Amino acid sequence: MTDALRTTGLGVRYRRTWALRDCSLAVPPGRVAALLGPNGAGKTTLLHAVVGLLAPDAGTISVAGQVAFMAQDKPLYDAFTVAETLAFGRRLNPTWDDAHAVARLEGLGVPLDRRVSGLSGGQRAQVALTVALARRPSLLVLDEPLANLDPLARHDVMRALMTAVAEQPLTVLLSSHVVADLRDTCDWLIVINGGRVQVSGDIDDLLAGHLVLTGPAGAGTPPAGSRVVEASRTGTRTRLLVRGTSVTDPRWSARPPDLEELVMAYLRSPDAAALPAPAEVRA
């Protein structure tokens, strides 16, 4: 199966400073992939390279099929009505699906005769998403689509993405800072930190491959067969988030992490990584 997106050894630099270094990752088709990382990690740079707005300074990017991009500021012409926005898209894009775009916005109750300047933040996001989807892309890339939206609008945007993935052959890659919004929608996780890929993989596999261990502060070295991602101590207890699937040492109690715990542990430990072996990425 050809991956919807694959980068190998990707590097991008601004003048002499590398914003991305040696980034190898793959997203299989039909996935909704979350791209997470702290401020300045390189998320926007990665997305811009994927959609062709930036040329790589090292490595390669391959995308199967047509890409659509929704930029962070959801650029739309304020003076256009929603209907004029769709007409503009229709003129520019030979693969434009107007019937679907109109039905989608009508279904969401977005008035087609309203100027973009008069839309709420949530409606604006839905119009920008409709414009991106109407091009019938095979990969939809969204840079922080949930930024500046209230919880209800964030939920609506994520639900719209899930519907789109269910309706058409589509892979989604979206960056975000809010892990809680992603758990129900995303099934693939990419974490970048300091311009490097730290985590890349199926979310269920990642959760099943890690454990939260709690034990006495004097329990010594972590149990055999586990690799510590993050360690913390509160009073007489030690808490470890480890890569591993079973622990036989009775001094440690184990439970699976949730997505937020997993992501936070990696973000706090920039040197830890959960990546496929290089051969898997290349295969």
Ligand SMILES: Nc1ncnc2c1ncn2[C@@H]1O[C@H](COP(=O)(O)OP(=O)(O)OP(=O)(O)O)[C@@H](O)[C@H]1O
């Ligand atoms: N046009 C530019 N010129 C020089 N450096 C840049 C430019 N754009 C980004 N950078 C730098 O590259 C690094 C990655 O930036 P990028 O915007 O990709 O990060 P990000 O993860 O999207 O951050 P945020 O979460 O704050 O949006 C940062 O150190 C940033 O300062």
